[in-house]
Each structure stands twice: as structure tokens, then as C-alpha cells.
Amino acid sequence: MKIVKHSGDIVDFDRDKLERSLLKSGANESIVENVLASIEREIYEGISTKRIYKLAFKLLKKSSNSHAARYNLRAAIQLLGPAGFFFEKYMALVFASEGYQTKNNLTLQGKCITHEIDVLIKRNNEISMIECKFHAVRETNSDVKVPMYILSRFNDLKDRPHHIFSNSDRISKCRIVTNNRFTTDAVTFANCSDLNLLSWDYPKNNNLRTKIDNNNLYPITCLTTLSIAEKDKLLILDVIMVKEIINNSEHLEKIGLSSNRIKNVLKEASDLCKYI
Numbered sequence: 001m002k003i004v005k006h007s008g009d010i011v012d013f014d015r016d017k018l019e020r021s022l023l024k025s026g027a028n029e030s031i032v033e034n035v036l037a038s039i040e041r042e043i044y045e046g047i048s049t050k051r052i053y054k055l056a057f058k059l060l061k062k063s064s065n066s067h068a069a070r071y072n073l074r075a076a077i078q079l080l081g082p083a084g085f086f087f088e089k090y091m092a093l094v095f096a097s098e099g100y101q102t103k104n105n106l107t108l109q110g111k112c113i114t115h116e117i118d119v120l121i122k123r124n125n126e127i128s129m130i131e132c133k134f135h136a137v138r139e140t141n142s143d144v145k146v147p148m149y150i151l152s153r154f155n156d157l158k159d160r161p162h163h164i165f166s167n168s169d170r171i172s173k174c175r176i177v178t179n180n181r182f183t184t185d186a187v188t189f190a191n192c193s194d195l196n197l198l199s200w201d202y203p204k205n206n207n208l209r210t211k212i213d214n215n216n217l218y219p220i221t222c223l224t225t226l227s228i229a230e231k232d233k234l235l236i237l238d239v240i241m242v243k244e245i246i247n248n249s250e251h252l253e254k255i256g257l258s259s260n261r262i263k264n265v266l267k268e269a270s271d272l273c274k275y276i
């Protein structure tokens with residue numbers, strides 16, 4: 001059976017690929033088989049992957065909000081837009097969870113011009129600048145022009161002292177992070193130029209998806225028990241991670257949730273983060 005991808009490409013329906021994505025939600029094999037059987041009864045020639053995703057999300061939500069939330073992860077990250085400001089804050093928290101000191105949105109003077117840097121991180125006296133390439137549309141990938149441009153900015157900054165974490169810091173590494181994917185040429189150029197890349201699926205064993213799942217770094221936008229407007233209110237309050245509300249329901253009270261809804265949100269949050 002042929003289905004239509006987000007990009008418009010027509011491909012064969014891949015049951016195994018759908019099964020793998022459902023299992024990553026944390027649902028057990030029995031639930032996944034039931035979801036797959038229900039989807040197979042409803043799909044038709046030419047159905048979109050977006051429609052299949054909506055069906056899967058709806059069916060998972062019936063079994064567990066946290067399964068649906070985990071399945072919704074990539075779409076949830078896209079809600080950290082539209083401009084990517086919250087994505088930059090989110091990435092700073094991701095690196096902070098790995099033991100880095102972090103700074104957001106600094107303007108630094110290079111040899112030639114000034115540069116606005118999304119995130120700066122420090123660990124073991126090594127400082128890296130991070131450029132975040134946020135895309136609100138799933139089909140948009142970062143091509144080779146992105147690392148080429150960012151390399152020129154890094155080269156303008158790296159040989160000068162900066163006031164970042166102390167009065168005389170030097171940037172020695174450059175990283176590029178995207179919520180989508182890099183093209184093959186972008187990866188090849190970055191590796192050749194000693195730039196570190198992080199995307200939804202790159203590097204293979206330490207990509208954005210695995211970092212989030214392995215360390216329960218789920219953005220607040222994952223939660224299915226909150227409306228989009230409520231998620232936006234929390235982001236404005238600087239509540240970015242689901243973990244931040246588990247032991248602090250005050251944030252949920254501030255955005256006007258009833259005690260019963262707060263209970264439901266906290267249950268989903270705890271289940272999602274496997275909190276004990």
C-alpha cells in the first residue's frame with residue numbers, strides 16, 4: 001500500500017517502522033499490536049503519514065497519556081518555536097544536565113564583527129559555542145551552507161578573549177544543533193572541519209532523541225494533558241522541562257489549572273519521566 005510522506009514523496013507503508021516508533025513510546029508489545037491492528041483497518045491507498053501519526057497518537061493516548069507524550073516528542077520540540085527562542089533555552093538545559101555550565105544569548109566581539117551566540121557551554125575548561133538551527137516544519141533540513149556559515153563565525157571569534165564565564169575566556173569548539181536533520185553534505189563538511197553536529201537522529205547513538213529519552217529531558221510541550229495555550233504560558237514562565245513541574249505544582253496553579261487538572265498533569269509528568 002502506498003502512503004504520502006510529509007515531503008510529498010510516495011512510499012510503501014512500512015509496518016515494521018511504525019511498530020518501532022510505537023515501541024519507543026514505552027507501550028508494551030500487546031498495546032502496540034492492538035494499535036497496529038486498528039491502524040491497518042483504517043488506512044487506505046494514498047493516506048498521509050500525518051494522518052497515520054494522528055491515528056497512532058489517538059490510540060496510544062487511550063492506553064496512556066505518557067505513551068502518547070513520548071510518541072509526540074518530535075512534534076513537541078517543534079512547539080518550542082516559532083522562532084526557536086525556547087529551543088535555545090531547552091538546549092542549554094540539555095547540556096546543563098550533562099554537567100556543563102551554560103550561558104544563553106550572548107553578544108561577542110569577533111576579530112571583524114560582533115556575533116549573537118545562541119548557547120555557550122563550558123566543561124573541563126573547554127568552551128564551546130552552540131548555534132541552534134530550529135525548524136518549525138519537519139521537512140526542512142539543514143544543508144551544507146549552515147556549517148559553512150557557522151564555521152566562518154567561529155573562526156572570527158576563536159582567537160579573541162571574551163567575557164563569558166570569566167573575564168578572559170577563549171572559545172575552542174563549535175557545535176551546531178538542529179531539531180530536524182542535516183544533509184549528507186552538511187555532515188561531511190562538518191566532520192572535515194571539526195564541527196560537532198547534533199540533530200534528531202545524528203550522531204547515531206547519541207542524538208537528540210536518545211539524549212532526551214535516556215535522561216528524561218522531555219520538554220513541557222510533550223504533555224497531552226495541557227492545551228497549547230497552557231504550554232505557552234509555562235514557557236513564558238521559563239518552565240521548559242517536564243521535570244520542573246513534578247515537585248512544583250505552583251507553576252500549574254499560576255496558569256490557572258484546577259486541582260483536579262493539576263493532579264492529571266502531574267501523573268502524566270511522573271509517568272513520562274519514570275519518576276519515583
